[in-house]
Structure formats: C-alpha cells, structure tokens
Amino acid sequence: MxxxxxxxxxxxxxxxxxxxxxxPQGMISVRGDLSEEGEGVAQALADATGTDLPDVRGIAHAGDNALAWMSPDEAMIFCAYDAAEDLAQALREALTGAHALVANVSDxxxxxxxxxxxxxxxxxxxxxxxxxxxxxxxxxxxxxxxxxxxxxxxxxxxxxxxxxxxxxxxxxxxxxxxxxxxxxxxxx
The missing domain is CATH 3.30.1360.120 (Probable tRNA modification gtpase trme; domain 1)
Structure with missing residues (x-):
C-alpha cells in the first residue's frame, strides 16, 4: 500500500x-440522531473521542482527537490519519443496530x-x-x-x-x- x-x-x-x-488528516463522518435521546450515537462518539458532542457549530478537542458538530444529524471526528479506519470500524461496531452511518472520509x-x-x-x-x-x-x-x-x-x-x-x-x-x-x- x-x-x-x-x-x-x-x-x-x-x-x-x-x-x-x-x-493527510484522519476524518470520520458520522450521521445519525445526535440527540441524547437518540440511538446512542452521541454516547458512541463521546466514547470514541474522549469528548462530549459539542454544541451547534462547536468543535471540541481531547488529546489528538477532535469532534465537530457539522449539522443536526452529522458529526465529524478528526484524528490521526493512521488511526481513522480502526476508529471508524470501532464506531460501526458500537452502533450496530442503530440507524447511523460511519464513513472514513480521510482520503x-x-x-x-x-x-x-x-x-x-x-x-x-x-x-x-x-x-x-x-x-x-x-x-x-x-x-x-x-x-x-x-x-x-x-x-x-x-x-x-x-x-x-x-x-x-x-x-x-x-x-x-x-x-x-x-x-x-x-x-x-
């Protein structure tokens, strides 16, 4: 490769x-219900990044990761390029059964x-x-x-x-x- x-x-x-x-920067787009009452998307994002979902138009940092509010149903994770696919896969597994989409958009x-x-x-x-x-x-x-x-x-x-x-x-x-x-x- x-x-x-x-x-x-x-x-x-x-x-x-x-x-x-x-x-190159690791970037993972996550679409789904970001509300606290939703299907666990917000909690999965917090667990994956070490920071809670920020407010509207916010971006929060935790170590090498950042989590950004992109729209009412989309968040973006910024991470090390080499970590993006593993992090995306972990999120897919954490969101099994939830109406959510996780895409590694780094490239x-x-x-x-x-x-x-x-x-x-x-x-x-x-x-x-x-x-x-x-x-x-x-x-x-x-x-x-x-x-x-x-x-x-x-x-x-x-x-x-x-x-x-x-x-x-x-x-x-x-x-x-x-x-x-x-x-x-x-x-x-």
Whole structure:
C-alpha cells in the first residue's frame, strides 16, 4: 500500500498570512440522531473521542482527537490519519443496530492551515461568514468562493480549513491570492 500524501504535495504560500497544506488528516463522518435521546450515537462518539458532542457549530478537542458538530444529524471526528479506519470500524461496531452511518472520509478531503494576524480578513474575502464573530472553538460549514468548505480557529491567528480533495488546488489558489501582501487586507 502506498503512503498517504497531501493533494498538493504540501503547498505553501506566504503573504499577509501563511497558507500551508497539511499532511493527510484522519476524518470520520458520522450521521445519525445526535440527540441524547437518540440511538446512542452521541454516547458512541463521546466514547470514541474522549469528548462530549459539542454544541451547534462547536468543535471540541481531547488529546489528538477532535469532534465537530457539522449539522443536526452529522458529526465529524478528526484524528490521526493512521488511526481513522480502526476508529471508524470501532464506531460501526458500537452502533450496530442503530440507524447511523460511519464513513472514513480521510482520503476525500484536503486540509489547510492559515497563520497570521490577518486570517479573519483573508477568509472574509472568500466566505459569506461574519469573521469578526467567529470564536475559537466554533466551526463553520460554508462556501469558500464556489466550493464547500469548513473551517475553525483553534486559537486566534490560526485557522484550519477542510475541503474536498478534488478542489484542493482551487482552494489553495484562492487562499494564496487572498493572502497576497497588499491585497487590501489590514491586520487588526
């Protein structure tokens, strides 16, 4: 089996922020009734990740794992790439009999990190989100220009963004262009 590789070979661009493609990230999409009264999906997610399901548009971290609320019936687990399939299989077994879907989507996504004081301004050029109101620990699932994407800020000045691997070049080029020095972005 070949080694996993980032879609763009670790592309990087410097501007008013740094845009960097990250190595492959483990991602598991889980669909089902996420309510506490549901079929045990929320508890299975908590057991698998070490953190409770976060509130709407939240992302919670526990060690190397993160658990994100993606929609009323979807959560996303972020984990080490090498751990994703085993974790997905354990969740499938834990949810046997429940109306739920567990899919390892690691190879279908690309991950980028933006760092610098102007990350909010760079993303605000491309996404219909009030970036002034995005708080660390909040995830947004939206558009980046014409493509679906999701992003969150682990801390001020650092933003993670995921998109489909098939549009990774487009996403990177958008982010790099928006981050060009002198591209009407002013850090706060």
């Amino acid at each position: 070949s080694e996993p590789a980032p879609a763009l070979g670790g592309a990087r661009a410097e501007g008013c922020v740094t845009v960097a493609e990250l190595p 279908a996504r690309a991950t980028f990190e933006l760092t610098g004081a102007a990350v909010r301004e760079v993303v605000a050029k491309l996404a219909p989100v009030d970036m002034d109101r995005l708080a660390p620990g909040e995830i947004r699932r939206t558009r980046l220009a014409q493509i679906p994407a999701a992003f969150w800020m682990p801390e001020e000045g650092r933003l993670r963004l995921i998109c489909f691997r098939s549009v990774a070049r487009y996403a990177f080029d958008l982010l790099a262009k928006a981050a060009e020095t002198g591209a009407e972005v002013h850090a706060r």
